[in-house]
Amino acid sequence: xxxxxxxxxxxxxxxxxxxxxxxxxxxxxxxxxxxxxxxxxxxxxxxxxxxxxxxxxxxxxxxxxxxxxxxxxxxxxxxxxxxxxxxxxxxxxxxxxxxxxxxxxxxxxxxxxxxxxxxxxxxxxxxxxxxxxxxxxxxxxxxxxxxxxxxxxxxxxxxxxxxxxxxxxxxxxxxxxxxxxxxxxxxxxxxxxxxxxxxxxxxxxxxxxxxxxxxxxxxxxxxxxxxxxxxxxxxxxxxxxxxxxxxxxxxxxxxxxxxxxxxxxxxxxxxxxxxxxxxxxxxxxxxxxxxxxxxxxxxx
Amino acid sequence: xxxxxxxxxxxxxxxxxxxxxxxxxxxxxxxxxxxxxxxxxxxxxxxxxxxxxxxxxxxxxxxxxxxxxxxxxxxxxxxxxxxxxxxxxxxxxxxxxxxxxxxxxxxxxxxxxxxxxxxxxxxxxxxxxxxxxxxxxxxxxxxxxxxxxxxxxxxxxxxxxxxxxxxxxxxxxxxxxxxxxxxxxxxxxxxxxxxxxxxxxxxxxxxxxxxxxxxxxxxxxxxxxxxxxxxxxxxxxxxxxxxxxxxxxxxxxxxxxxxxxxxxxxxxxxxxxxxxxxxxxxxxxxxxxxxxxxxxxxxxxxxxxxxxxxxxxxxxxxxxxxxxxxxxxxxxxxxxxxxxxxxxxxxxxxxxxxxxxxxxxxxxx
Numbered sequence: 001x002x003x004x005x006x007x008x009x010x011x012x013x014x015x016x017x018x019x020x021x022x023x024x025x026x027x028x029x030x031x032x033x034x035x036x037x038x039x040x041x042x043x044x045x046x047x048x049x050x051x052x053x054x055x056x057x058x059x060x061x062x063x064x065x066x067x068x069x070x071x072x073x074x075x076x077x078x079x080x081x082x083x084x085x086x087x088x089x090x091x092x093x094x095x096x097x098x099x100x101x102x103x104x105x106x107x108x109x110x111x112x113x114x115x116x117x118x119x120x121x122x123x124x125x126x127x128x129x130x131x132x133x134x135x136x137x138x139x140x141x142x143x144x145x146x147x148x149x150x151x152x153x154x155x156x157x158x159x160x161x162x163x164x165x166x167x168x169x170x171x172x173x174x175x176x177x178x179x180x181x182x183x184x185x186x187x188x189x190x191x192x193x194x195x196x197x198x199x200x201x202x203x204x205x206x207x208x209x210x211x212x213x214x215x216x217x218x219x220x221x222x223x224x225x226x227x228x229x230x231x232x233x234x235x236x237x238x239x240x241x242x243x244x245x246x247x248x249x250x251x252x253x254x255x256x257x258x259x260x261x262x263x264x265x266x267x268x269x270x271x272x273x274x275x276x277x278x279x280x281x282x283x284x285x286x287x288x289x290x291x292x293x294x295x296x297x298x299x300x
Numbered sequence: 301x302x303x304x305x306x307x308x309x310x311x312x313x314x315x316x317x318x319x320x321x322x323x324x325x326x327x328x329x330x331x332x333x334x335x336x337x338x339x340x341x342x343x344x345x346x347x348x349x350x351x352x353x354x355x356x357x358x359x360x361x362x363x364x365x366x367x368x369x370x371x372x373x374x375x376x377x378x379x380x381x382x383x384x385x386x387x388x389x390x391x392x393x394x395x396x397x398x399x400x401x402x403x404x405x406x407x408x409x410x411x412x413x414x415x416x417x418x419x420x421x422x423x424x425x426x427x428x429x430x431x432x433x434x435x436x437x438x439x440x441x442x443x444x445x446x447x448x449x450x451x452x453x454x455x456x457x458x459x460x461x462x463x464x465x466x467x468x469x470x471x472x473x474x475x476x477x478x479x480x481x482x483x484x485x486x487x488x489x490x491x492x493x494x495x496x497x498x499x500x501x502x503x504x505x506x507x508x509x510x511x512x513x514x515x516x517x518x519x520x521x522x523x524x525x526x527x528x529x530x531x532x533x534x535x536x537x538x539x540x541x542x543x544x545x546x547x548x549x550x551x552x553x554x555x556x557x558x559x560x561x562x563x564x565x566x567x568x569x570x571x572x573x574x575x576x577x578x579x580x581x582x583x584x585x586x587x588x589x590x591x592x593x594x595x596x597x598x599x600x601x602x603x604x605x606x607x608x609x610x611x612x613x614x615x616x617x618x619x620x621x622x623x624x625x626x627x628x629x630x631x632x633x634x635x636x637x638x639x640x641x642x643x644x645x646x647x648x649x650x651x652x653x654x655x656x657x658x659x660x661x662x663x664x665x
Contacts, residue, residue: 192390194388194389194392195393195395197357197359197379197392198386198388198392198393198453199394199405200358200378200380201359201379201382201384201386202405202406202453202454203380203383203406203409203410203457204405205380206380208409209380212405216396217394217395
């Protein structure tokens with residue numbers, strides 16, 4: 001670096017240019033200020049407030065009683081375990097159903113994609129509650145599916161499809177599927193078709209090319225989609241509450257129960273905090289094994 | 301890996317036709333590629349040269365015609381059974397694999413033992429001067445290095461035919477010219493029949509044993525670089541390969557070709573057409589000293605300089621002839637040639653040796 005005197009004397013217009021750059025940075029900051037304030041007011045403050053609530057007991061004293069209860073009562077651990085199990089199962093089922101679908105979408109000519117994408121997105125745009133109750137109508141004891149199957153003679157006694165884990169999973173998978181398919185489809189479209197041609201040229205059968213080239217190259221999309229689905233599942237409320245019929249209790253439902261029955265904001269907040277921490281922990285673990293920044297931000 | 305004819309196969313393409321909608325990408329193209337030959341398919345974009353290469357590789361199915369490797373008809377054989385090596389335009393490397401894994405991929409598919417595989421991959425990487433790079437990821441390589449990996453991967457399994465689809469088009473000029481020489485040397489070393497696609501006429505001239513010029517889905521001419529440059533068959537070939545000025549000629553009753561009522565050349569063959577064109581390569585059109593003797597072996601033109609472009613080793617002089625035609629001369633910039641003294645609007649004479657004059661049938665557009 002040049003010495004300061006030289007800087008002053010010889011660097012033509014350096015001061016003006018520096019001022020222009022500062023001005024530009026300031027403008028960018030000023031323009032983003034409303035958004036920053038909105039985030040602060042709508043997200044940071046309420047979450048912080050809930051966080052602090054979780055450390056107060058019912059008389060308003062600072063205490064860890066809310067967290068102690070979670071350790072003492074086994075039911076809390078069970079709820080967390082159910083939540084994670086249901087979320088993992090939903091994610092796996094979504095991959096199982098979504099991967100072939102996304103593969104199909106990525107292989108057809110682009111002009112047909114719009115139509116098929118619409119069939120994926122149309123349910124996505126209708127109300128969550130409507131779709132959930134529609135499933136209840138179809139899945140319940142005297143619902144469409146049972147009646148239809150019994151009429152056809154596929155089974156004799158109605159299957160228990162709703163108000164249990166089955167119903168919860170069917171509903172959740174249906175609602176989560178677009179969240180997996182969209183990033184997965186995008187990742188598959190980015191795969192260089194020439195790479196598959198090259199594999200064939202080098203002697204790979206179509207099956208070998210699929211497993212050795214296409215699948216590994218689509219993994220970032222699988223990971224991205226799975227994480228979105230998994231994290232959304234962890235806090236999912238409406239669908240599991242309606243279709244689980246009280247037999248599948250997730251953390252979100254437990255929080256509602258505590259608020260409705262006991263009006264205990266502290267205990268409910270504590271549950272929320274633990275869920276948040278566990279979610280971050282899961283993402284952190286995933287990032288250790290899966291190079292998340294590559295997946296989420298397209299770094300190479 | 302020594303040069304020998306048994307390491308390569310002939311390719312014969314017979315009346316290959318491929319239509320996209322109503323457009324002929326290939327219209328009954330027949331080409332025989334000799335064993336061990338470096339043949340370039342040269343043509344403008346959309347001419348059908350890549351379609352032809354992809355048909356040889358098996359990536360598109362022609363509507364009719366036949367492709368044989370040696371005596372074997374492979375027209376309907378799927379690509380993975382053809383055993384040809386190919387270098388793609390964008391390299392098509394596998395980004396989730398290291399350099400070693402990329403090059404080892406075809407060997408792995410052929411279930412070659414680990415030891416042999418390692419030996420052959422290292423040998424191939426040495427050939428393309430990437431010995432120290434085996435464990436690198438693809439994203440850690442420069443364009444030129446990726447190019448070499450793609451090349452190593454294409455020949456490591458000992459294919460008897462190598463196909464290349466504009467492999468150098470993504471490289472900068474200097475690197476491209478180096479790689480052209482390297483590819484030529486590699487071809488000599490491997491002795492493998494090579495079909496190379498490019499739209500760069502200089503690249504084609506530099507590298508090829510023979511060039512097949514493709515235009516609008518048809519074979520315009522096939523021949524050695526010298527034949528193509530010195531004896532273009534038609535106006536397309538003459539204007540696409542090298543630079544050319546065209547001057548219209550008429551055939552008179554005594555079988556002479558006439559320009560501005562001066563007979564310049566005899567009709568070169570039996571063709572009876574009246575309209576002919578004289579093709580002038582700029583480097584063969586010489587600026588004459590003002591009082592030079594007009595010898596019989598040359599054709600002279602007089603005109604006025606309309607443009608002067610200095611390009612370092614040569615300068616381009618554009619001269620408008622009396623009839624409005626513009627011819628281009630590429631002059632040396634050596635001190636003795638006095639290019640520096642030329643001025644726009646100056647009257648000059650230019651000449652071409654009759655041995656350098658190229659005559660093609662058909663009028664000048």
